[in-house]
Amino acid sequence: MAAYQQGDRAAAEALIERVSPQLHRFFMAQVVSRRYADDLLQETWLRIHEARHTYRPGEPVLPWIYAIARHTRVDSFRKVRRTEIREQQVDVLPELARRTSSPPPGPDLEALLAALPEGQREVIVMLKVSGMTLEQVARATSSSVGSVKQKAHRAYQKLRQVLLEMGFGTAAARMD
């Protein structure tokens, strides 16, 4: 990142290569289509480029990048919502193609996360999908570690309820 700030294009491209898969997964896990995630990824890198002077060398880079990524997502959702309010649907949309292969065993991540409020979902994705620490998530979300812990705790309570409703409690007990 420090080399990127010095105008080194190769360093910037290396950063894109290294962090993009993680960021893409972050967007994909928040119930968006692949194409939408690609757009969000590109928009995030545009913003990272504009904001690169705000990174302070020596500080962890991931929270800084994720702070920009989550705001890119939030702004994009707002924009989409505004557009949806203004636009009227005139044509009947084609039905989505049905999944031909058999459904995967176990619950779908999107289905699990869909049960959570946005703030809790974001924290769980950063902690469990992106593999960030509590401190990093707190920095990325401009909140305290205590607040992140509380959100994670509440999310786990809700996930436990959802999994039990899906019948996974008994499966977990059998596995133990």
Add this chain to the structure above:
Amino acid sequence: MTPQDIDRILAQAADRSAAPNLDSAAFARAKASLPPTFGPVRPMRSAWFYVSLFVAVFAAVALCGAWAFGVRGLPVLSFVRRAVVFPVVLAGAWIAAVASFREMRPAGGTRGGPIALAIGTLAPLAAFALLFQNYSFQNFVPEGVRCLLAGLACAIPAALLIFLLLRRGFILDYRAAGLAAGTLAGLAGLGMLELHCPILKAPHIMFWHVAVVLVSGLVGRLAGWMAENLPSRDQRERSS
């Protein structure tokens, strides 16, 4: 079901629903967001530097405003009142300055705008309630409106200067930045009023002087909301 069970189920679900590796086109698009050539940038200075600058703006605007309107309040304040009121306002300004700086940088720290507004209004309110005991409501509205307008007139240049400083960073949440910057600008107005206003009636000071901070903070948040929701020039050009 233990948290470890949930961890395991989440990890398995994440693995299953993970998108296939990013294709080269997606990487190419991400890399295309970089301009062909770009020069070096100087990393932002430390938090202390910007917080000190914000506080300097607060002090400069309050002092210049008091000089312009006339320093008639300071001579009528007792030593104890001076020793309490100005440090309380300065402490509020410091907290608002820290909150403003945090909005300048992605991952800059815990959001502090609402806390700054709460402290910026409640702490002076408590200090005024303790220090002023004249509860006369004579000329409450005419005198008060004059002070509110003078305070807001002082907050406007402060807000503009703070906005120029904020632009040195990269604002992610305009509403939060507007709230923090508006609170700081309002405190500059309040500081000016304490130097300028010779009225020592508790209701006047507690309501109209403190209202400057509240109104300025809320106007700042509204301005931030507008900045987020009104289409930018780029968007208008793209849509046309």
